[in-house]
Amino acid sequence: MTHRRAPASRERAGADIVTSDEELLREIARGRHDAVGELYARHAGAIFGMASQTFDPATAEEIVQDVFLAAWRGAASFDPSRGGAKPWLFAIARHRIANELRRRTRRPADAPGADEDAVADLPDPLPAADDALWKRRRGEILRAALARLPDGERAALGLAYFEDLPHGAIASLLQVPLGTAKSRIRSGVARLRVAVGPLVAMLLVGIMVAIAVRQRNGGRELARDERALEMLTSSDSVALRLSAGPGVPPEAHATFRFRPGSPTAVVTLSKFPATAPGETDRAWARAGGRWILLGEAVPDASGHARRIAENAALGSAPERLLVTRETGPAGAEPGGRTMAAWEPDRK
Numbered sequence: 001m002t003h004r005r006a007p008a009s010r011e012r013a014g015a016d017i018v019t020s021d022e023e024l025l026r027e028i029a030r031g032r033h034d035a036v037g038e039l040y041a042r043h044a045g046a047i048f049g050m051a052s053q054t055f056d057p058a059t060a061e062e063i064v065q066d067v068f069l070a071a072w073r074g075a076a077s078f079d080p081s082r083g084g085a086k087p088w089l090f091a092i093a094r095h096r097i098a099n100e101l102r103r104r105t106r107r108p109a110d111a112p113g114a115d116e117d118a119v120a121d122l123p124d125p126l127p128a129a130d131d132a133l134w135k136r137r138r139g140e141i142l143r144a145a146l147a148r149l150p151d152g153e154r155a156a157l158g159l160a161y162f163e164d165l166p167h168g169a170i171a172s173l174l175q176v177p178l179g180t181a182k183s184r185i186r187s188g189v190a191r192l193r194v195a196v197g198p199l200v201a202m203l204l205v206g207i208m209v210a211i212a213v214r215q216r217n218g219g220r221e222l223a224r225d226e227r228a229l230e231m232l233t234s235s236d237s238v239a240l241r242l243s244a245g246p247g248v249p250p251e252a253h254a255t256f257r258f259r260p261g262s263p264t265a266v267v268t269l270s271k272f273p274a275t276a277p278g279e280t281d282r283a284w285a286r287a288g289g290r291w292i293l294l295g296e297a298v299p300d301a302s303g304h305a306r307r308i309a310e311n312a313a314l315g316s317a318p319e320r321l322l323v324t325r326e327t328g329p330a331g332a333e334p335g336g337r338t339m340a341a342w343e344p345d346r347k
């Protein structure tokens with residue numbers, strides 16, 4: 001997902017106060033190592049895309065891990081007066097790429113040459129395209145790790161992540177109590193963290209947001225995930241289907257789920273066509289005579305994305321729902337091409 005700050009004058013549902021990259025590095029330097037996961041979630045895709053211009057996916061993935069290990073260990077050396085955190089990370093990435101090129105050509109690490117020139121000429125990453133590329137790679141990593149889990153845990157986690165099912169539906173499909181389904185997901189997540197190692201486990205932080213079992217310090221986002229799960233599995237939750245817009249493949253659709261009286265809503269995109277570089281899909285709800293931005297994302301390789309939004313106005317049926325494909329910063333109301341839509345007379 002591309003991170004942009006919304007104007008202070010416009011309320012943005014589902015968006016917590018955003019900690020800057022620079023502040024995350026300061027927190028890492030103070031010893032809050034889980035902040036590496038937040039930094040990783042924001043920039044791993046861009047760094048993976050940069051490395052993928054030169055190397056195969058497995059090597060690019062190793063470079064991503066090396067970059068964030070270096071950031072973890074060197075956060076105290078970051079000096080914001082010399083530039084922002086993002087250029088600092090990209091500089092580490094370029095240095096790591098150059099080192100790998102030198103290693104493959106058996107040149108000593110301190111020997112200058114064409115490697116530095118080639119890496120310096122690498123263009124800055126395109127967030128949307130590289131995020132999609134990283135999500136595909138992330139899915140490959142998760143599938144490989146899932147294959148090593150016991151059958152029960154693999155089935156529960158697979159349904160949660162790849163099929164986008166809430167815990168109640170997973171319990172029903174597996175014919176086990178709800179508590180058992182939740183327990184299998186929790187134990188599967190713990191086992192995955194061991195299987196893939198502590199650095200790769202950072203990417204699982206982002207994955208587990210999608211299935212509402214993310215384990216991290218700070219509890220605000222976990223509490224939001226739990227509220228979303230409670231809403232999704234409640235007997236009075238309502239699901240509204242957004243149909244494909246003009247010129248969009250008919251199998252593309254979105255689902256908006258809410259519960260009367262609850263400020264929490266979840267929007268899911270399914271089977272959406274791929275975006276072009278720089279494009280973002282934004283979900284909108286019209287409630288109380290105004291538009292609320294529910295979230296924005298670039299769908300993964302299967303055309304899927306999900307966002308949790310919280311706003312008091314989402315506790316009743318919306319007047320209208322849209323998913324639009326846009327470029328540039330979000331405005332106060334939908335713009336760009338309509339990908340999916342719902343209105344009361346189109347239930």
